[in-house]
Amino acid sequence: xxxxxxxxxxxxxxxxxxxxxxxxxxxxxxxxxxxxxxxxxxxxxxxxxxxxxxxxxxxxxxxxxxxxxxxxxxxxxxxxxxxxxxxxxxxxxxxxxxxxxxxxxxxxxxxxxxxxxxxxxxx
Numbered sequence: 001x002x003x004x005x006x007x008x009x010x011x012x013x014x015x016x017x018x019x020x021x022x023x024x025x026x027x028x029x030x031x032x033x034x035x036x037x038x039x040x041x042x043x044x045x046x047x048x049x050x051x052x053x054x055x056x057x058x059x060x061x062x063x064x065x066x067x068x069x070x071x072x073x074x075x076x077x078x079x080x081x082x083x084x085x086x087x088x089x090x091x092x093x094x095x096x097x098x099x100x101x102x103x104x105x106x107x108x109x110x111x112x113x114x115x116x117x118x119x120x121x122x123x
Contacts, residue, residue, distance in 0.1 A: 002025070002026035003025050005023050006020060006021070006114045006117040007117060008020040008117060012119075017086045020036070020082065020083040020098075021082055022080075022081040023078065024114075027100075027112075030078070032101060032102055033101045033103065033105070033106075034051055034079060034098065035101065036050070036083045037110075038096045039094055046061070049061065049064065049068055049069075052104040055071065063091075064085075068085050069086075079100075081098050083096070093119060093120050095117065096116060100112040
């Protein structure tokens with residue numbers, strides 16, 4: 001059974017940090033690209049960051065560059081995906097989703113999605 005389960009969201013003040021975690025299991029996700037996306041109320045889902053299967057290549061949206069860092073640990077077929085979020089801003093408030101794609105294409109199609117975790121940043 002495929003599962004992508006996010007955790008680590010919460011309510012913080014501007015300038016604080018959070019670390020999101022996603023555990024992806026049920027397929028050979030250690031060979032898959034992974035990504036973080038987010039959706040704010042009334043807005044479309046937007047790309048945040050992506051990482052290739054090895055962790056050797058990463059991509060970050062301009063809006064989070066220098067503040068957010070994506071990383072991963074592959075343990076057998078399970079992936080532990082992280083998003084370190086520093087210097088959080090109210091504009092970062094959104095539901096954050098992790099996603100998996102068979103071939104690394106950061107803005108392309110993702111085959112599996114998690115259920116999301118809420119991040120709320122107040123000023």
